[in-house]
Amino acid sequence: MSAPSPTFFMRHEFLIRRLHSLSGLIPVGAYMTVHLLVNSSLMNGPASFQTNVNQIHSLGSALPLVEWTFIFLPILFHAAVGVWIIRTGKSNHDNYRYVSNWRYTLQRATGVIAVFFIFFHVFHLHGWFHGEWWLSRVAEPLGMAQFRPYNAASTLAEALSGYVWPVFYLVGVAASVFHLANGIWTMGITWGVWISPAAQLRASYVCAAGGALLLMVGISALVAAMRIDPVEARAIEDGIYDARVTAREIEPNEHKRWVGPTVENEVSDAEVNKEEQQAE
Amino acid sequence: MTTQRVVVVGGGLAGLAATMKLCELGIPVDLISLTPVKRSHSVCAQGGINSCNDQTRQLGDSEWKHFDDTVYGGDFLQHQPPVKEMSFWAPKVIDLMDRLGVTFNRTPEGFLDRRRFGGTLYKRTAFAGATTGQQLLYALDEQVRRWESEGMVRKFEFWDFLGPIVDDSGNCKGAIAQDMVSMQIRAFPADATIVASGGCGLIYGRSTMSVFCNGSAASRCMQVGAKYGNAEFIQVHPTAIPGADKLRLMSESARGEGGRVWVPRKAHDSRPAKSIPEADRYYFLEERYPKYGNLVPRDIATREIFNICVNEGLSVEQGRMCVYLDLTHIERSELDRKLGGILEIYEKFQGVDPREVPMKIFPAVHYSMGGLWAGYAKNAEGGLTPANPANQMTNVPGLYAIGECDYQYHGANRLGANSLLSCIFSGLFVGPCIETYMKGHKAAASDLPASFYQGAVAKHEARHSKLLSGNGGENPYMIHQELGDVLTRSATVVRNNQQLDEAYQKIDDLHQRSKRCSLSDTGSWTNQNVIFTKALQDMFPIAKSIVKGARLRDECRGAHFKPDFAMPSLKEEEPVARRREAEQWCDRFEANNAKFLKSSIATLQGDDPEISYEDVDTGSIAPRPRLYGLVGAEDIEEVWRNRVAAKQNKSKAS
Amino acid sequence: MQPSDPTTASDSARHPQKINVRVLRQDGPGQPSYWERHQVEYEENMNVISVLQKIATQATTVEGEKISPVAWDCGCLEEVCGSCTMVINGRVRQSCSALVDRLLEENGNEIELRPMTKFPVIRDLMIDRSRMFNALKRVKAWVPVDSYFDMGPGPRQTRVEQEESYPLSECMSCGCCLEACPQYLKIELHRRPGETDEQFEERKQAAYGQGFVGAAAISQAILFNMNPTGKNIKDERLDALTEPGGIQACGNAQNCVAVCPKEIPLTRSIGRAGRQTTIHALKKIFDK
Ligand SMILES: Cc1cc2nc3c(=O)[nH]c(=O)nc-3n(C[C@H](O)[C@H](O)[C@H](O)COP(=O)(O)OP(=O)(O)OC[C@H]3O[C@@H](n4cnc5c(N)ncnc54)[C@H](O)[C@@H]3O)c2cc1C
Ligand code: HEM
Numbered sequence A: 001m002s003a004p005s006p007t008f009f010m011r012h013e014f015l016i017r018r019l020h021s022l023s024g025l026i027p028v029g030a031y032m033t034v035h036l037l038v039n040s041s042l043m044n045g046p047a048s049f050q051t052n053v054n055q056i057h058s059l060g061s062a063l064p065l066v067e068w069t070f071i072f073l074p075i076l077f078h079a080a081v082g083v084w085i086i087r088t089g090k091s092n093h094d095n096y097r098y099v100s101n102w103r104y105t106l107q108r109a110t111g112v113i114a115v116f117f118i119f120f121h122v123f124h125l126h127g128w129f130h131g132e133w134w135l136s137r138v139a140e141p142l143g144m145a146q147f148r149p150y151n152a153a154s155t156l157a158e159a160l161s162g163y164v165w166p167v168f169y170l171v172g173v174a175a176s177v178f179h180l181a182n183g184i185w186t187m188g189i190t191w192g193v194w195i196s197p198a199a200q201l202r203a204s205y206v207c208a209a210g211g212a213l214l215l216m217v218g219i220s221a222l223v224a225a226m227r228i229d230p231v232e233a234r235a236i237e238d239g240i241y242d243a244r245v246t247a248r249e250i251e252p253n254e255h256k257r258w259v260g261p262t263v264e265n266e267v268s269d270a271e272v273n274k275e276e277q278q279a280e
Numbered sequence B: 001m002t003t004q005r006v007v008v009v010g011g012g013l014a015g016l017a018a019t020m021k022l023c024e025l026g027i028p029v030d031l032i033s034l035t036p037v038k039r040s041h042s043v044c045a046q047g048g049i050n051s052c053n054d055q056t057r058q059l060g061d062s063e064w065k066h067f068d069d070t071v072y073g074g075d076f077l078q079h080q081p082p083v084k085e086m087s088f089w090a091p092k093v094i095d096l097m098d099r100l101g102v103t104f105n106r107t108p109e110g111f112l113d114r115r116r117f118g119g120t121l122y123k124r125t126a127f128a129g130a131t132t133g134q135q136l137l138y139a140l141d142e143q144v145r146r147w148e149s150e151g152m153v154r155k156f157e158f159w160d161f162l163g164p165i166v167d168d169s170g171n172c173k174g175a176i177a178q179d180m181v182s183m184q185i186r187a188f189p190a191d192a193t194i195v196a197s198g199g200c201g202l203i204y205g206r207s208t209m210s211v212f213c214n215g216s217a218a219s220r221c222m223q224v225g226a227k228y229g230n231a232e233f234i235q236v237h238p239t240a241i242p243g244a245d246k247l248r249l250m251s252e253s254a255r256g257e258g259g260r261v262w263v264p265r266k267a268h269d270s271r272p273a274k275s276i277p278e279a280d281r282y283y284f285l286e287e288r289y290p291k292y293g294n295l296v297p298r299d300i301a302t303r304e305i306f307n308i309c310v311n312e313g314l315s316v317e318q319g320r321m322c323v324y325l326d327l328t329h330i331e332r333s334e335l336d337r338k339l340g341g342i343l344e345i346y347e348k349f350q351g352v353d354p355r356e357v358p359m360k361i362f363p364a365v366h367y368s369m370g371g372l373w374a375g376y377a378k379n380a381e382g383g384l385t386p387a388n389p390a391n392q393m394t395n396v397p398g399l400y401a402i403g404e405c406d407y408q409y410h411g412a413n414r415l416g417a418n419s420l421l422s423c424i425f426s427g428l429f430v431g432p433c434i435e436t437y438m439k440g441h442k443a444a445a446s447d448l449p450a451s452f453y454q455g456a457v458a459k460h461e462a463r464h465s466k467l468l469s470g471n472g473g474e475n476p477y478m479i480h481q482e483l484g485d486v487l488t489r490s491a492t493v494v495r496n497n498q499q500l501d502e503a504y505q506k507i508d509d510l511h512q513r514s515k516r517c518s519l520s521d522t523g524s525w526t527n528q529n530v531i532f533t534k535a536l537q538d539m540f541p542i543a544k545s546i547v548k549g550a551r552l553r554d555e556c557r558g559a560h561f562k563p564d565f566a567m568p569s570l571k572e573e574e575p576v577a578r579r580r581e582a583e584q585w586c587d588r589f590e591a592n593n594a595k596f597l598k599s600s601i602a603t604l605q606g607d608d609p610e611i612s613y614e615d616v617d618t619g620s621i622a623p624r625p626r627l628y629g630l631v632g633a634e635d636i637e638e639v640w641r642n643r644v645a646a647k648q649n650k651s652k653a654s
Numbered sequence C: 001m002q003p004s005d006p007t008t009a010s011d012s013a014r015h016p017q018k019i020n021v022r023v024l025r026q027d028g029p030g031q032p033s034y035w036e037r038h039q040v041e042y043e044e045n046m047n048v049i050s051v052l053q054k055i056a057t058q059a060t061t062v063e064g065e066k067i068s069p070v071a072w073d074c075g076c077l078e079e080v081c082g083s084c085t086m087v088i089n090g091r092v093r094q095s096c097s098a099l100v101d102r103l104l105e106e107n108g109n110e111i112e113l114r115p116m117t118k119f120p121v122i123r124d125l126m127i128d129r130s131r132m133f134n135a136l137k138r139v140k141a142w143v144p145v146d147s148y149f150d151m152g153p154g155p156r157q158t159r160v161e162q163e164e165s166y167p168l169s170e171c172m173s174c175g176c177c178l179e180a181c182p183q184y185l186k187i188e189l190h191r192r193p194g195e196t197d198e199q200f201e202e203r204k205q206a207a208y209g210q211g212f213v214g215a216a217a218i219s220q221a222i223l224f225n226m227n228p229t230g231k232n233i234k235d236e237r238l239d240a241l242t243e244p245g246g247i248q249a250c251g252n253a254q255n256c257v258a259v260c261p262k263e264i265p266l267t268r269s270i271g272r273a274g275r276q277t278t279i280h281a282l283k284k285i286f287d288k
């Protein structure tokens, strides 16, 4: 969905702005909150994270549909309209240095950051599309689409190795969280929930607290991801995978599994591990 | 046939009230104003607007008493029919403003709250915080905007009214005005023209008025033959904040809410005001006028303050003349609720919190009782006949005057909170009168030959280009400063003939110099320089009328005070002698009224005004000594009561 | 007030003898703007208006060049008429209540004056704010009484209601709130060759009718929605507030309330408008 033409936008400005406002919270805001919570389950080790991811992926073939209708399209809508809104204003915080005015500018700045972050982030881990051609010819050669649902923790950990990506994520998370927290505050005025200056002040405290909490949740996931040792994690994940396959919970699906660069010995390693486990 | 229109000059309370009333009667209006009408000087009005009301009624008040207070306050110099009509309309006017959404202060139960103002013993004044004029003006502005959006009103804001258009038979057929942005001059054909251009305080240089109040519009009417009445009566408000660019008003409501005026008994007492004990404070108004206290009429309060500083040398400061206006004994919250607006003004411009420290104030030029002469049609009850074309019409047929720029309602001195009333009243009342007038003149002015209007325009274009090319080397701003100084010195609180004679000479001199101005801006786009110079030149006819009127009036009446002709206060102590003295006082009083209870009427002959006199209609309330229960004047009042009684018996007998 | 070097003295304790003033001038609409430097004698508690008055009287720049006086707008000189708004030292405010001493504390020994940036410049510091009055028409900011005849008093209102509405009724259309609003953008049209006053005016009003109404007008709409009789056309006002340029254009920067010289609780009005329009919009969907 491309940016709506100004005239059309003008004619339905009120409705669109309210939808934009709403979409920021539901589904986008809501999704992000859940998403960050799920991610933070990395703290309890690969296993629990894996189970969470498994739950999401138990949707199976319905998943792409769900992702696009409830996550991608709403974000694209919100982003597109958001960008348009940004273009309807002209920040002036250097002449009017009030906190609220800084927030106004930051709301827009973080919005833009979020666009880039989300685009690359999804590309980086998810890859946007799961078509064979796309993954093997475009995404993976570019070092994207790194995430493997059935090796959730380990692939994530590897994807986040080094310094560049973690920093990128830190910025992205911080920006998105501020944007949500402040967004909810402005929403309350836009929709007329908090009206008196006193109420607006109280609301801003609540939003700030909520934001801080969510930020910690987000960071905790990052930290956890960096602490994890991929090899150990993968062993556990594979264990869960095999168990579920043998239990007929899922069909074997190599796409959703990690495939190492030198397949052979990796596999044999896995074999060895398995034998050892069985031996004990 | 084309429809008839009315041109209204001025969008203050008066002009807007007239405009909306005319629209309601289906008459389209062209509204001309120097400034967006919402910014008219009426926004400055602070204290409130008077009417007899349910509360005061139960304390013995009535429309009649409001009427009586107004003429007594004006020292009987106004024709009584218009004043009577106004007083009886007052409650209706306030009801209407209430309906229009004016945010008047309320009692806890939800009725209009009232405060007491000068020159009365009743709480007649309805108010909206300390910005009553603003709220009233906005209410009318909103109604006019409503009519504008329905196409009934065309606004011409940032337009300068250059004069009425008068045809050969002497009827007014519209107005000439100049766009102050594009400098275009054009004619506004109209079947009736209303001038509602407000006061002329700017003539005095610094006053409590807005910069728009330069009297130019009234003067330009004089220049086509309109008469100007009671010019010499200029109200000097007792309490203003001295300032470099303006003397900002400290409203009478400050005293209405309990503010007390005092000076230290010891001259220039250096102690901080609050630390001066009661015993060392001189509450001179309360001591001299126990009955009215701080709420004596303005002319009296002003003279007392002036006297304390000038003659008794008790000014609070050594260098600058001022007295204390003290509110510090009143609850903060209450002050904020009722006086917030004006206290902020003081705080903003003086940097001192008047809730904590007594304010320093001094009198300042504030209001012009005089103005364009306007007629009226009396009815059997001594009020006005509604819808009669004569009401508010100047001596130029088809040219009407309302609001502060007419001379009708306030005589020799205006009571606080009566002006907003007279402005709205005259505006509402004139509508039907004009409707009748126009019915009598069927042909629409817009049907007159274009050449007629072109001729009128040409005259003014000539004046304009003459000014631009002027090279006499005079600086209009300097001349204005000098004019202000001369008038402030000679024609404010205290006047004497020698000074006035000198002043007239000086002013005439300035008048001639004003014709030799060289402009620093000769452009043809938003040239404020030339607009100002025109206004300056047109200040002189009024300035001269003020001084000449004052010179010729050898008495004391209301705001006009000449010590040389003051009525002496009683000196004899011994009762009989004192009684005799009182009798003589009253004889002299009656003789003086026979001579001077007349409105001065100025008509322009070339550069100078001719002054003639007009008897005043005192049909409803006979003139009486204006003493406001001054301590020591009881005997006079008693003697006078007896005389009145005697007269009545005589008239009964015959 | 002892003599001191005008270029160094800044604090109000040691007054400069002369004040330096920079004015951003513009000879007319669409013309280039240029800075001009002036110097005027210092006086005790001067405001910007008296500075401009001195400049008008002098009519010469620091460089001694003869110039036409600066054009500006003022009226009441006591911050109640709204005429004299300008951008002083980078911040919008009323020039009549802008005291020189404070300004010098703010900005060394120089005062910088520029016209408002959100309205078309007529000349120098004079701007055309007719868009504000257009906005008042858009939101029908009036009480729709049916006549001006004597119909007795208006509906009774409690003191609480009065204290709610009085502050809103103090708006003097000065435009500070709009100048400082990042969502309020300048709309300036230029006359087309051969266009009559009427046509040009029409085109302007049409353009204004599309732009953001701004905080002041939103607050007025709320004021009249509170009035017992004003309520009768509440829906029409809310329709106006949901049309293009309505309440939705506000981005909650809240500069408006911070700069309003009358300290009008604009963000409260905006919150109210938010709630009223929300309900209004839902009603429109479900009531029919
Ligand atoms: C500070 C102050 C406080 C006051 N407080 C009170 C009070 O509390 N109670 C009370 O009753 N009275 C009060 N008054 C008096 C009262 O405010 C005025 O008398 C009244 O507002 C005058 O209204 P108006 O409509 O006659 O004229 P204004 O409101 O002065 O309007 C004059 C109109 O004429 C226009 N105009 C003038 N000249 C020209 C021209 N040449 N061309 C085109 N248009 C022109 C102006 O643009 C303006 O629109 C106060 C006055 C002052 C100065
Ligand atoms: C702590 C930081 C984050 C981590 C570790 C993280 C991790 C992940 C992972 C592993 C996926 C892949 C899921 C899959 O492919 O099924 C993913 C997808 C996604 N993430 Fe994040 N994420 C983080 C922050 C964010 C933030 C701040 C947003 C902003 C809203 C976001 C939005 C998304 C979206 C939209 C997807 C794709 C939708 C989906 O796959 O279901 N993520 N994220």
Ligand code: HEM
Residues within 6 Å of the ligand: A017, A020, A021, A022, A023, A024, A025, A028, A029, A032, A075, A078, A079, A080, A082, A083, A085, A086, A107, A108, A110, A111, A112, A114, A115, A118, A176, A177, A179, A180, A182, A183, A184, A186, A187, A188, A190, C250, C251, C252
């Ligand atoms: C992807 C790029 C994004 C852009 C360009 C963007 C832009 C914006 C802008 C400009 C606003 C201000 C709207 C206004 O004040 O009227 C806004 C509001 C909001 N945004 Fe975003 N945003 C983006 C992503 C997000 C994300 C990821 C979330 C959720 C985490 C989000 C949640 C919100 C919320 C809740 C609001 C409040 C709406 C309101 O004020 O009524 N946005 N967004």
Ligand code: SF4
Residues within 6 Å of the ligand: C170, C171, C172, C173, C174, C175, C176, C177, C178, C215, C216, C219, C259, C260, C261, C262, C263, C264, C266
């Ligand atoms: S709301 Fe305040 S800032 Fe805005 S126009 Fe009104 S008075 Fe001026």
Ligand code: F3S
Residues within 6 Å of the ligand: C177, C180, C181, C182, C183, C184, C214, C215, C249, C250, C251, C252, C253, C254, C255, C256, C257, C267, C270
């Ligand atoms: S500054 Fe502007 S964005 Fe809204 S809150 Fe005020 S109107």
Ligand code: FES
Residues within 6 Å of the ligand: C074, C075, C076, C077, C078, C079, C080, C081, C082, C083, C084, C085, C094, C095, C096, C097
């Ligand atoms: S001159 Fe009226 S607000 Fe400044």
